[in-house]
Amino acid sequence: MGIVIKLTGRVFNSEELINKYADIIAEEANRGIVVVAGGGDTARRYIEIVRKLTGREAAADMLGIWASRLNAMLMMYTLLAKGVNVYLSIPETLQELGEAYSSSKVIVMGGLQPGQSTTMVSVLAAEYLGIGTVVNCSNIDALYTDDPSKNPNAVRIEKARLSEVEGILSREGVRSFAGTYELIDEWALQIMRRSGISMIILDGKDPGKLIKYLKYGTIDGTLITP
Amino acid sequence: MGIVIKLTGRVFNSEELINKYADIIAEEANRGIVVVAGGGDTARRYIEIVRKLTGREAAADMLGIWASRLNAMLMMYTLLAKGVNVYLSIPETLQELGEAYSSSKVIVMGGLQPGQSTTMVSVLAAEYLGIGTVVNCSNIDALYTDDPSKNPNAVRIEKARLSEVEGILSREGVRSFAGTYELIDEWALQIMRRSGISMIILDGKDPGKLIKYLKYGTIDGTLITP
Amino acid sequence: MGIVIKLTGRVFNSEELINKYADIIAEEANRGIVVVAGGGDTARRYIEIVRKLTGREAAADMLGIWASRLNAMLMMYTLLAKGVNVYLSIPETLQELGEAYSSSKVIVMGGLQPGQSTTMVSVLAAEYLGIGTVVNCSNIDALYTDDPSKNPNAVRIEKARLSEVEGILSREGVRSFAGTYELIDEWALQIMRRSGISMIILDGKDPGKLIKYLKYGTIDGTLITP
Amino acid sequence: MGIVIKLTGRVFNSEELINKYADIIAEEANRGIVVVAGGGDTARRYIEIVRKLTGREAAADMLGIWASRLNAMLMMYTLLAKGVNVYLSIPETLQELGEAYSSSKVIVMGGLQPGQSTTMVSVLAAEYLGIGTVVNCSNIDALYTDDPSKNPNAVRIEKARLSEVEGILSREGVRSFAGTYELIDEWALQIMRRSGISMIILDGKDPGKLIKYLKYGTIDGTLITP
Amino acid sequence: MGIVIKLTGRVFNSEELINKYADIIAEEANRGIVVVAGGGDTARRYIEIVRKLTGREAAADMLGIWASRLNAMLMMYTLLAKGVNVYLSIPETLQELGEAYSSSKVIVMGGLQPGQSTTMVSVLAAEYLGIGTVVNCSNIDALYTDDPSKNPNAVRIEKARLSEVEGILSREGVRSFAGTYELIDEWALQIMRRSGISMIILDGKDPGKLIKYLKYGTIDGTLITP
Amino acid sequence: MGIVIKLTGRVFNSEELINKYADIIAEEANRGIVVVAGGGDTARRYIEIVRKLTGREAAADMLGIWASRLNAMLMMYTLLAKGVNVYLSIPETLQELGEAYSSSKVIVMGGLQPGQSTTMVSVLAAEYLGIGTVVNCSNIDALYTDDPSKNPNAVRIEKARLSEVEGILSREGVRSFAGTYELIDEWALQIMRRSGISMIILDGKDPGKLIKYLKYGTIDGTLITP
Known part of the structure; x- marks a missing residue:
């Protein structure tokens, strides 16, 4: 009863992906869905420029948040x-999320606050509304024991407990690989732990994987449990 | 006492331009300035994609408006x-503009409503606050009798009354040239007429022209008077 | 699935008319109705007095907008x-309209912004929510080829395309007759054209005509199609 | 169709009472319930301290209102x-109450304005939404002809008209006994009279009495009718 | 340091009166002024019509409140x-009043809540902001011992303590005379008493009396002290 | 130019402490001060009760946040x-903080979001407004190398770089000592690092230390620099 779906910002670079995800959400709307949009390229562009102009991280993050809201609107109007x-x-x-929850089956949102990933937002939204699962349609296809682009021996993980994930993320070399930040950060793990929230990591470039999960419960990615 | 400055969306493609305009606004802040940002490339990108996905003009305009607000934020944090x-x-x-006006010397805003250019917004803002002049730092350098890129005989206009401008804009062939819409639309002219607002059109790519106007009153562009 | 009904401000001079329109809306509530109230006599009174006191059109329009909201509240509490x-x-x-749309079958509103008729508002509301038809319960009973009060040869139009209406409105002598502004303005026509919105003009003094249209689809007035 | 339930602030001193009331509200949610929470001990603490620090009654009342909202949140999250x-x-x-009413079966609120008891709030909420009955789960078990803790001859009243209640409250000696203020004030009586609202006074320490009333219409306390 | 001026709704029937009061407020703006506008004729019209249509007092009061806000806007734009x-x-x-107080010298408001006179609002505003004096530019010229239109022996009161005023108002025959309600109600007296607020009653039809008070402290009306 | 002062929730248990801090803030108001109030005992009470009733951490945190806002209001009205x-x-x-910053010298706030300490809030507020220093009037008097209540060899630190603090906090046994969470958490350190914010830890029970710092720059506690 209720699910949170995080869509990596990369989805919003492609009309086709937006459209496919919108179709999936439309079909599954009755279960109650909160969609959290990432900031993607627009966020990156504005963050880069405001950082040069002001040297201020809070301003950079705020523009990234607003860019993710722009992506959220794109999805909202498509729906x-x-x-x-x-x-x-x-x-x-979160209070506005609660007000929206009273009246609608589907809610789309972007970021909330500086210093916080949209993955963190999806976990906070789940916790606030008492939703047990976040599906993270991410820019990688699963969690690995190491950065697969650098380490050919990196192993794809199908299931992990939160404590194991923390172990992987804190190892030197992993913490810093590109995309890790977006995948899942320590603070999000902490909220998941305290509130017993599971996360499913799927390849955001392949909406078919989300369909498989929503229809048949098949997870072609990683399942992280509390 | 008080001025509205419209910045064409193109300004926001260039760090350098944003920075220069911010310096000018910072220096002249004491006179009270409302800055209206255009949507530029970000607006165009989102408008195009939402139009394909939904076929809805209101959604396209809303994303254009939010893109212009993103540009406005960029300027706001730079200031x-x-x-x-x-x-x-x-x-x-406009009500929120009024509330802001009570406390701050400089206010930055983007679009307001579907079906309305940001030039129209700058005129509405001026009218609402009782400001007599809008400086339109535009994507062309002045008003011409015809589209200068097509008609080599097009004449640059230095001064015009609103009634004359209306004559020019309504001529077949002129109404449709690219950028006219952004330059000034009929509805904006109507508000300017009823409230006696002047508009100065300057080349947005050259902030030096805005400096000249603000410091010495020199208009290297077009002055439109009621 | 969804309709916008514009009620001329004159409706709000008569308890009986308000009550009849409220009965109709109550009965047809399930289809989803946005009601847009005109400002009527209250608007005129405040506009006149603020114009004399301030000479400012934006202030006059704002009071007209708030007067139309007062009429909207009257209808809201009656419903x-x-x-x-x-x-x-x-x-x-429009954003608040969207939020309301998520939770309620019937929404009542007044004006939105200076420089804009409530007819324009009804068209913007339709466009924003993806509604295809606006019923304009107007202060005249139909569109005519000329001002019927002045030209005995003015012909009542039953059906017209938007392009034809534009032709009629832009003819000298028609543009200026009293009530034309309220009936339908060029800017509203432009939004209707770009978004394929139809408008039905009915006599606001006769609620029976609205009943006939809503129950049987009979149009005793003018149908304007894109 | 719809009821307002006022819960005395004392309820919020006891986990058990909160939980029981939440169960009752959960079971009866379909009838549409507005819950008004009193401020209780938290209110008293903050009121006392702000009064010493500022000597200002409006500030004291505002903190009391916010304390009652804290209690309201406690109930909201429990529900x-x-x-x-x-x-x-x-x-x-009240306007926000109206917006909430459009989307939800159950709404929880606290105080609204300085100089006003939460009993008054519950009556105003009923009047605004057109609800005819307020159940006042109070800090005493019924209305008496005099303060029962001081006068052994005080008689418990089972039914009274508003006019009779006014008579009792205005008698010297009664007006001032502890808790009277919370029970029902003259201003609340006035609103009840003008809008034909009934009030049922039950013992807030015994949720069983609320169950009896909601299920069987049995009133083990006082019924005040217009 | 700071004053609240209540303007009876009758002021807003007259361009000349509005203009004169605006001039006075403009001249004295630096002391910090909260203006509370009454609802006057517009309120009466809407109250009467909504009462007939709905029989609901809360709706009637809400329309009266919005009518007073329309009058407040008229004054606001004039200023x-x-x-x-x-x-x-x-x-x-009151919270929004507080926010406004942080940024502006002059604030104009109307009513706040059903069941409450605008005189009560002016007293609440004073209490909330810690202002000691309310000037009530009223529809009568002073407080009398009885209704002067009915009792030729009614004596004009120049100075009175709150307790004395309460005595006068609660006497049979006085409580009910037309305008008393607007002049000052018991609930307003209660707030004045608890927070030590004084009220000066002047004839609202004669702005000269307000000038005299603000410039020279001369009170040609009634001074009510705590 | 501008400072953020975090007051531990314990301050709000004592009239005397609130009053002293209010005096200090009043005297130093001209430099521009953001005060962040902790939740203290009220937060603890509500958190405990809501946790038992719902088992939900987000709800517990939300009540803690609202309790801190209650403390903030207490300070606000005292000021x-x-x-x-x-x-x-x-x-x-943070956006509302920005709006407040435009009009006022002193702003008081509490918590913002679940999963976040009020120390984190004070750092976010500083970052957002471009303020370089947070004074943390804490529930301990300084940073120690270990928990001083357990380890008699714990050394009081007068100056530390952020990297050193991180080392201390991440050592087993330190991370978990009571109050550490409130003192400073890893996420707050991360924001301080990226934006070059310093923190001064002073004993919240002794307002004299804040006076010394604000007047003479003397730090009787710990200075943490980027």
Whole structure:
């Protein structure tokens, strides 16, 4: 009863991906879905430019947040055009998320606060609404024991407990590989642990994997359990 | 006492331009400035993609508006970092503009409503606050009698009354040339007429022209008077 | 699935008319209705007085907008007392309209922004929510080829395409007749054209005509199609 | 169709009482319930301290109001955890109450304004939404002809008209006994009279009495009718 | 340091009166002024019509409140046009009044809540901001011992303590005379007493009396002290 | 130019401490101060009870946040009564903090989001507004190399770099000692590092230490630099 789906910002570079994800959400709307959009290329562009202009990280993060909200709106209007009962505003705080939850089956949101990934946002949203599972349609296809692009011996993990994930992320060399930050950060793990939230990591470039999970419960990626 | 400065969205493609305009606004902050940012490339990208996905113009315009607000934030944080007493939020209605006006010397905003150019927004902002002049740092350097890129005989206009501008814009062939829409639309002209607002069109790519106008009153572009 | 009904401000001069329209809306609530109230006499009174006191058109329009919201509240509370699931607040922006749409079958609103008729508002609301038809319960009973009060040869139009309406409105002598502004303005036509919205003009003094249209699809007025 | 339940602040001193009331509200949620929480001990603590620090009654009342909102949140999250479709925000004005009413079966709120008891709030909420009955789960078990702790001859009243209640409350000696203020004030009586609202006074320490009333209509306390 | 001025709704029937009061407020703006506008004729019209349509007092009061806010806006835009640093929005709660107070010298507001006179609002505003004096530019010229239109022996009171005023108001025959309600109600007296607020009653039809008070401290009306 | 002062929730258990801190803030108001209040005993009480009732950490944190806002209001009204130009509302997001910053010299706030200490809030506030120093009036008097209540050899640290602090906090046994969480958490350290923010830890029970720092720059506690 209720699920949170995080969509990596890369989804929003592709009309086709947006459209496919919108179709999936439209079909599964009745279970109650909170979609969290990443910031993607637009975020990167604005973050880079504001960082040069101001040297301020809070400003950079705020622009990244607003870029993710722009992506969220793109999804929101796409869902509206498909006839989905989507909440027609982007919640900017957890309280606003709660207000939206009272009236709509589907809510789309972006980031919330500087110093916080959109993966963290998806975990906070799940915790706030008492939802037990976050599906992270990510920019990698699963969690690995090491960075697979650098270490040919990196092993793809199918199931892991939160404590194991923490072990992997804190190892030197892994913590810093590109995308790790987006995949899952320590703070998000902490919230998942305290509230018993599971996370499923799927390849965001392949919406078929989300369909398989939502229809048949098949996880072609990584399942992280508390 | 008070001025509205419209910055074409193209300004926000260039760090250098943003920085220069921010310096000018910082220096002239004491006169009270409302800055209206155009949507530029970000707006175009999102408008194009949402149009394909939904076929809905209101959604396309809304994303264009939010893109212009992203540009407005970029300017806002740049001004903050320069120590300007800038209002730290982007007004989304004229009422919010009014509230901001009570406390800050400089306010930055983007679009307001579907079906409305940011030039129209700058005129509405001026009218609402009782400001007599809008400086339109535009994507062309002045008003011409015809599209200069097509008609070698097009004449650059230095001064025009609103009624004359309306004549030019309504001529077949002129109404449709690229950028006209951004330059000035009929509805904006109507508001300018009813409230006696002047507009100065300057080349947005050259911030030096804005400096000249603000410091010495020199207009190297077009002055449109009621 | 969804309709926008514009009620001319004159409706709000008459208890009986308000009550009849409320009955119709109550009965048809399930289809989803956005009601846009005109400002009527209250608007005119405040506009006149603020114009004399300030000479400012934006202030005059703002008071007209708030007067139309007062009329909207009158309708809202009348609907509430009839047991209708009406949204218990007056949306002041399109975004607020969207939020209301998520939770309620019936929403009542007034004007939105200076420089804009409530007819324009009804068209913007339709476009924003993806509604294809606006019923304009107007202060005249149909569109005519000329001002019927001045030209005995003015012909009542039953059906017209948007392009034809534009032709009629832009003819000298027609543009300026009283009530034309309220009937339909060029900017509203532009939004209707770009988004394929139809408008039905009915006599606002005769609620029976709205009943006929909603129940049987009979149009005793003018149908304007894209 | 719809009821307002006022819970005395004392309820919020006891986990057990909160839990029992939450169970009752959860079971009866479908009838539409507005819960108004009193401020209780937290309110008293903050009121006392701010009064010493500032000597200002408005500040004291505001802190009392916010304390009652804290109690309201406690109930709101308890209801959410029980799976109730509760509005996930605490309305701070009657207008916000109206917005909440459009989307949720159960709404929890605290105080609204300085100079006003939460009993008054419960009556205002009922009047605003057109609800005819307020159940006041109070810190005493019924209305008496005099203060029962001081006068052994005080008679417990089972039924009274508003006019009779006014008579009792205005008698010297009664007006001032502890808890009277919370029980029911003159201003609340006035609103009840003008809008024909009934109030049922039950012992807040015994949730069984609320169950009896909601299930069987049995009133083990006082019924005040207009 | 700071004053609250209540303007009876009748002021807003007259351009000349509005203009004169605006001039006075403009001149005295530096002391910090909260203006509370009454609802006047517009309120009466809407209250009457909504009462007939719905029979609901809360709805009637809400329309009266919004009518008073319309009058407040009229004053607000008039002050803006005179160059006053007026807060460009109408506070709808005491909290919003507080926010406005942080940035502006002059704030204009109307009613707040059903069941409450605008005189009560002016007293609540004073209490909330720690202002000691309310000037009530009323529809009568002073407090009398009885209704002067009915009792030729009614004596005009120049100075009274709150306790004396209460005595006068509670006497049979006085409580009910027309305008008493607007003049000052028991609940307002209660707030004045607990927070030591004084009220000066002046004839609202004669702005000269307000000038005399503000410039020279001369009170040609009634001074009520705690 | 500008400072953030975090007050441990324990301050709010003592009228005397609140009053002393209010005096200090009042005297130093001109430098621009953001005060962040901890939740203290009220937070603890509500957290404990909601945890038992719901088993939900997000709900527990939300009540803790609202309790800290109650403490913030207590300080806000105390400052108002001392004549300070304090912002008369409690910002609930960084954006609202920004809006407040435009108009007021002193702003008081509490927590922002679940999963986040009020120390983290004070660091986020500093980063957002470009303020370089946070003074943490804490529940311990300084940073130690180990828990001083358990390890008699624990050494009081006068100056430390962020990297050193991280070393101390991550050592087994230290991370878990009571109060560490409130003192400073890893996530706050991360924001301090990326934005070059310093923190001064002083004993919250002794306001004299804050005076010494603000007047003479003397730090009787720990200075943490980037």
